[in-house]
Amino acid sequence: MWRQPKAVWAVAFACVIAFMGIGLVDPILKPIADQLNASPSQVSLLFTSYMAVMGVAMLITGAVSSRIGAKKTLLSGLFIIIIGSAAAGSMNSVMSIVDWRALWGLGNALFIATALAAIVQSAKGSVKEAIILYEAALGVGIASGPLIGGLLGSISWRGPFYGVAALMAIALIVTVFLLPSTPPAGKPTPLSAPFKALTHKALFAVAITALLYNFGFFTLLAFTPFPLGLDAIRTGFVFFGWGLLLAISSVFVAPILQRKFGTMPSVMGALTGFAIILAVMGLYTEHKPVLIVGVVISGFFLGINNTLVTETVMKAAPVERSTASAAYSFVRFGGGAVAPWLAGKLGEDVSVHLPFWVGAGAVLLGVLVLVVGRGLFHHIDEEPDHGAERVGTLQEAELVSVADES
Structure with a gap:
């Protein structure tokens, strides 16, 4: 799995930087609120605008990629992220930052949806191994995002935004030179393709589950820094521990559990464990050690869930993988968009405990689905090794790369 062409490592590196953006603002949420006189719910809109735009934009990623090619789509996404992050760091009001963060979400949608396809196409080995490699990049990005955000945020809350812009510029240059050109697809993907994909019950069910679990995920990510009450660098280290455990469990633990128990039992077990963690955090919200331990341990369960759910999406419906990914992401990011704002409002207006209870309840509903x-x-799980077919033996209609489709 680790002996890959340069093109795969180029995209994986860019993925690390892109996924940094999810947790990068965690350590600076409270400093932004304090310095710009904003409430937790207002600052949480940094997540809401980012996730909402990214979710809607997922619907067009297939159509764009099939018309201009995967490489141009990746580069467009990276360029938009650079503009959005640099501009956000230059603003002097929370709502202005929220607006530029939304543009950042558009760039992330174009990049993320195409990155998985590019890695699967270019990687040596099986689709399963390619997905694990993608999840490893995700884990490293999510783990390092809060740490870099904390380090730069200890200097200024603007630092993380400028840091992303600089790192994305490096990723753009690496992608330009190491990723081969990919022509447009012979047959462009229609805009209706993701909606048609959601008519498949299995894909729709896993998308709804992801929407519900994202309520818990982004409650943890966007709201916990406020009751935690730590400075930027210490908050960054807490979420670095969370992301590190997420990366380890997604790459090493998830495949072991899948082989031993099967995909769905492992996913349901991981989600149940995450719901219990959120419930404990809701019960002991005033105790910082409980919140810190809860955040870190939750990474273990989230890593398992991320890898196995991503693989399930790739095999849930008889549609192209890029279309399945776009349809699934559109639904699940809905949960990611609503949860941060809702958690902030509940914490402000009702009780600091309630956001965690609501998050736990939503995750358990996902298990019920x-x-x-x-x-x-x-x-x-019917196919040998849970469907870990070799990339080179895939049917042409199953390939996610628009280059091979042409």
Whole structure:
């Protein structure tokens, strides 16, 4: 899995930088609120605008990529992220930052949706191994994002935004020179393709589960820094521990559990564990050690879930993988968009405990969806080694690369 062409490592490096953006603002949420006189719910809109635009933009990523090619789509996404992050760091009001963060979300959508396709196409080995490599990049990015955000945020809350712009510029240059050109697809993907994909019950069920679990995920990410009450660098180290455990479990633990227990039992177990962590954090919100331990341990369960759910999406419906990914992401990022703002409002107006309870309840609802629809997922583990087919033996209609489709 680790002996890959330069093109794969180029995209993986860019993925690390792109996923830094998710957790990068965590350590500076409270400093931004303090220095710009904003409430937690207002600052949480940094997540809401980012996730909402990214979710909607997922619907067009397939159509764009099939018309201009995967490489140009990746480069467009990277360029937009550079503009959005640099401009956000230059603003003097929370709502102005929120607006530029939304543009950042558009760039991330174009990049992320195409990056997985590019890695699967260019990688040596199986689709399963390519997905694990992608999840490893995700984990490293999510882990390092809060740490870099904390280090730069200890200097100024603007530092993380400028840091992303600089790192993305490096990623853009690396992608330009190391990723081969990819021509447009012979047959452009219609804009209706993601909506048609969601008519497949298995894909729709896993997308709804992801939407519900994202309520818990982004409650943890966007709201915890406020009751935690630490400075930027210490908050960064807490979430670095969370991301590090997420990366380890996504790459090493998830495949072991999948082989031993199967995909769906492992996903349901991981989500149940995450819900319990959120419930404990809701019960002991005033105790900082409990919050710190809860944040870090939750990374273990989230890493397992991320890898296995991503693989499930790739095999849930008889549609192209890029279309399945776009449809799934559109639904799940809805949860990511609403949760940060809702958690902030509940914490401000009702109780500091309530956001964690709501997050735990939403995650358990996600488990219930999988239990009710478990018959839809029997095929996920029917193939040898859980469907870890070699990349080189995939049917042409199954390939996610628009280059091969042409």
